Amino acid sequence: MLLFGIGAVLAFEGLVLALMPRRLEEALALVQRLPVETRRGLGLGALALGVVLIWLARRMGA
Secondary structure (H helix, E strand, O other): HHHHHHHHHHHHHHHHHOOOOHHHHHHHHHHHHHOOOHHHHHHHHHHHHHHHHHHHHHOOOO
């Protein structure tokens, strides 16, 4: 399961880098302009969502 998760993340990241490198640069520049506290909040929100999704997947037997 862990290898599947790592593989899925790498495949998605590779797809984004291969298909939209300029858009990725623009998105990173946008994030860089955000205040540190806003970035921290976004990161914590993404972390919480990821934990909830993993918990749901495990609970449903996926």
